Amino acid sequence: MQKLKYTLLISALLCSTWSFAELEPDNQANVDSILDDTPLKSITTLQSLKNLSQQKSYQAPFVQELNNPQKVRTLFVSTQDLPIVDIQLTFNAGSAQDENIAKGMYGLSNMAARLMTEGTEQYTAKQIASTFEGLGAKFSVNAYRDMFTVRLRVLSDPNKLNPAVDMMLHILKHATFNNSGLNLVLNNTKVGQKQIQENPNRLMGIRFYRAIYGTHPYAEPSVGTNASIQKITPELLVQFRNKLLVSQNMNIAITGNLTTEQATNLSHLLLQNLPQGEKAPELPEPLEQADFNIQFIPYQSTQANIMIGHLGITRENPDRIALEVANQMFGGSGFNSILMKELRVKRGYTYGAYSNLTSMQSRGLFSLSYATQQEQMMDSIRIAHQALRDFVQQPIQRKQLEETKEGMLRSFPMSFSSNANINAQLASIGFYHLPADYLSQYQQQLSAITAKQVQAALQKHIRADRLTFVIVANTLDQPALKKMLNENLGNTSSSETKTMLSEKTDTKDKG
Incomplete structure (x- = not known):
């Protein structure tokens, strides 16, 4: 009988918003008294939770604007729970800007993102991966329709943070986009393009964007087309980087175990070591259709x-x-x-x-x-x-x-x-x-x-x-x-x- 009472209480507690972990030691006597009574007493006690507020107020993190001479927008949230720093550089260099480099060059930003870690004149792809791994850091580059993102997650310890940031900046400035890496990605992309033809959802999505956006930069898939990706060269990728992956065409986000002063210094380091340039042009307005x-x-x-x-x-x-x-x-x-x-x-x-x-x-x-x-x-x-x-x-x-x-x-x-x-x-x-x-x-x-x-x-x-x-x-x-x-x-x-x-x-x- 005692075992049954424990089972009923546990089931009732699990269905509520509480757990045993939240019961303080002083409440143990109350728990014992409940167990000595009937299961209905447990239900009655739990029903008293109705008196608690139905909506808990969650406070959003405090976001700071960090100033810099270049006037590049930089946002920072200080979190002290974990010794980790997250950095994201977000460039206005998604696939919508592909034709800013060359007409019909769909997929250029996506190719640049995929090849960014394939090596520089100083480091091979393997050496780059080993460096981040040795520092316990995670580094990634991605391209979307609007954005080109560079993300770094690393420990806040300066012995880990500083070399990881240095490697990130080195890759951004010196990625070679070599032909061997380009050919490898092209071959993989061809396989992906064939798979699209066998996937009705992908076909539907591609046609949907083209039907709605027409000649607007959003119309074509971010990964490009079979025809367009064949035209991509290392020279075009370098041109893409030099024109669009510049300080004036990005914003910075930093979250982690840093003080405001440390985050400000970090943002200055990033801005001083990235190429300077101009903002990407604004996108045109897509045309509204008037019918089905x-x-x-x-x-x-x-x-x-x-x-x-x-x-x-x-x-x-x-x-x-x-x-x-x-x-x-x-x-x-x-x-x-x-x-x-x-x-x-x-x-x-x-x-x-x-x-x-x-x-x-x-x-x-x-x-x-x-x-x-x-x-x-x-x-x-x-x-x-x-x-x-x-x-x-x-x-x-x-x-x-x-x-x-x-x-x-x-x-x-x-x-x-x-x-x-x-x-x-x-x-x-x-x-x-x-x-x-x-x-x-x-x-x-x-x-x-x-x-x-x-x-x-x-x-x-x-x-x-x-x-x-x-x-x-x-x-x-x-x-x-x-x-x-x-x-x-x-x-x-x-x-x-x-x-x-x-x-x-x-x-x-x-x-």
Whole structure:
């Protein structure tokens, strides 16, 4: 009987927000008295936790702006828990800037990132790796659509930190991008390009960006195409580095066991030892489409993959938080989302359906995607389109809004739960010109968001009548889809809607 009582208590405690580790020694007598009583006493005691505050206040890290003569934005958070320093240099040199070097040279930034550690005139790739390993440091270089990032994690001990920083700077200034490394990466990339053709999701994603962005720098994949990567040479990569990987085209993020003075000195060291130059040019505005745009990619399969969306907002848009809440409600919160309930829970059309809101330097994307059986494809599109139309037009459900906000507030501290996470946030804040206290502001603004604000943001930025559809399937009756979409909008004459149709796979998708 005693064993049963222990089991019941442990089960109840595990289901609560407490653990035995949180019980102080003085509470042991209380625990013993509970064990001597009936299991109902345990449940009653645990129910008293209802009196505790339902929302714990998490304080965002204090972010400092560090000054320097070059006026390069540098953000710093001091953390004393671990003897570690995280450094990120974020250059405005993602794939969106590839054609800043040469026309059609897609994939240049990605190739530069992959070859950066392949050697310099002084060190081989093996020696570089051994140096960081011997210092217990982690070093990585990556390229995305907006950013080119250089990350270093190392112990704060000067005997480890200083040589690791020196090696990082040496690589940035002296990487040779030699032909042997280039050929190796090219061969690996060719394999990856072939795999894309066998992956309907990748094909769909590539076509989706091209359909929405057209000639905008975001249109092409960051990794480049088969045609473009063949044109990349060591000379072009050196030109990319000399023009874009310069002090004036970056921001610095530092997190770790340093004082403000030490972090300032470190930032000065970085800036003094990197080439000077100019900021990259601002990206053009992508063109907004005025109607439906239906793209069809024939693919032999019993399953259809579907992506729907349109241009979104920039990172600095004041409606971003309201739209993030709206996106979470519509398709970002798993089984609680409207999209999942309509497509999976009610009808069993798909295993999972999700929406996504990306915001970048230039306008990002609002999109939703899912996979379904070919015979269910048309009806699933009808339901998804109706769900989006109704979500924009109908009043926001206050209960769902409050539940969504609470979930987002509870999960938000995960964004600064480690030094690496904090530093990633700092880098994003610096790159997108957000205020230094953005993390604190975000929580306050999210808490204060109202149904009226969410509704206004939805009706301003989300359009059910200007969607791009990319469908990877065995067959597609495009005239029937066009008619159905217009009927969803209440248009009686579908012929009045000019819809761009593409019946064959764009040869670019083979890139």
